[in-house]
Amino acid sequence: MMNIHPISTQSAAIQTKDLHFYYGDFHALKNVNLEISKNKITALIGPSGCGKSTFLRTLNRMNDFIPHTRTEGEIFIDDLAITSPLTDVVELRKRVGMVFQQANPFPLSIYDNIAYGLRIHGKKDKQAMNRIVESSLRAAALWEEVKDQLDQPATRLSGGQQQRLVIARALAVQPDILLMDEPTSALDPISTKKLEKLIISLKEKYTIVIVTHNMQQAARISDHTAFFLNGEIVEYSDTKALFSNPQKEKTKQYIMGEFG
Numbered sequence: 001m002m003n004i005h006p007i008s009t010q011s012a013a014i015q016t017k018d019l020h021f022y023y024g025d026f027h028a029l030k031n032v033n034l035e036i037s038k039n040k041i042t043a044l045i046g047p048s049g050c051g052k053s054t055f056l057r058t059l060n061r062m063n064d065f066i067p068h069t070r071t072e073g074e075i076f077i078d079d080l081a082i083t084s085p086l087t088d089v090v091e092l093r094k095r096v097g098m099v100f101q102q103a104n105p106f107p108l109s110i111y112d113n114i115a116y117g118l119r120i121h122g123k124k125d126k127q128a129m130n131r132i133v134e135s136s137l138r139a140a141a142l143w144e145e146v147k148d149q150l151d152q153p154a155t156r157l158s159g160g161q162q163q164r165l166v167i168a169r170a171l172a173v174q175p176d177i178l179l180m181d182e183p184t185s186a187l188d189p190i191s192t193k194k195l196e197k198l199i200i201s202l203k204e205k206y207t208i209v210i211v212t213h214n215m216q217q218a219a220r221i222s223d224h225t226a227f228f229l230n231g232e233i234v235e236y237s238d239t240k241a242l243f244s245n246p247q248k249e250k251t252k253q254y255i256m257g258e259f260g
């Protein structure tokens with residue numbers, strides 16, 4: 001399958017070249033060539049098990065934690081080959097933050113959840129810390145709701161607030177890229193709308209890659225959409241074009257709800 005997907009001439013934040021990924025003998029990603037644009041929202045769609053999360057995890061080497069896995073090919077982030085064994089993965093994961101389906105606040109206070117990453121990276125100055133905690137919570141549209149309870153356990157927040165908290169936590173270490181794996185699937189419609197609005201506002205400063213099962217969501221918030229099937233990219237284009245005029249029969253069937 002022809003599988004080169006440059007979407008525009010603007011600079012790519014992420015570029016994968018002939019990327020393959022294996023869990024043991026299982027070939028989970030097959031020849032993925034993708035250019036993800038800076039300061040855009042790129043949606044990854046496709047049926048369950050097609051490799052969306054696997055792909056997302058290759059982008060900050062989270063798959064390294066899974067034994068008996070193997071990556072082939074290359075991934076560049078701003079021309080840095082992150083697949084290289086020389087890559088500082090701690091630094092990489094700071095630049096490429098990740099938000100999961102189930103919000104996963106640490107069993108700490110709201111404040112300490114945000115400060116956690118900063119402390120790991122050696123920042124200790126209390127005033128600087130206060131500033132970053134506030135600006136991160138503001139950027140994640142959570143500050144007004146929590147500013148008077150920063151010392152309260154983060155686990156007491158609602159699901160939607162927890163999801164915004166983990167976004168704030170990711171932002172605190174000043175990433176360039178945010179990976180989000182179905183970040184709204186556990187949320188009610190109002191929290192979902194709020195999070196979508198937040199995600200759209202974040203693209204001004206960050207490059208965002210979001211996995212979603214919700215086609216309306218992909219259409220509402222993303223600039224570009226990649227359709228995955230069985231570990232391959234079937235189609236990748238401008239979101240409006242992909243949904244209004246899919247070029248591949250499989251894409252058409254998927255967005256019409258005929259499978260998946």
Ligand SMILES: Nc1ncnc2c1ncn2[C@@H]1O[C@H](COP(=O)(O)OP(=O)(O)OP(=O)(O)O)[C@@H](O)[C@H]1O
Nearest residue numbers: 023026028046047048049050051052053054055066
């Ligand atoms: N840790 C693992 N070990 C072995 N196989 C795995 C592992 N994680 C995922 N897989 C397999 O790799 C394939 C892709 O899985 P992945 O989780 O990336 O799919 P997905 O598109 O994110 O699906 P979903 O929409 O259900 O989240 C599936 O066949 C899955 O069973």
Ligand SMILES: [Mg+2]
Nearest residue numbers: 052053054181
């Ligand atoms: Mg998944």
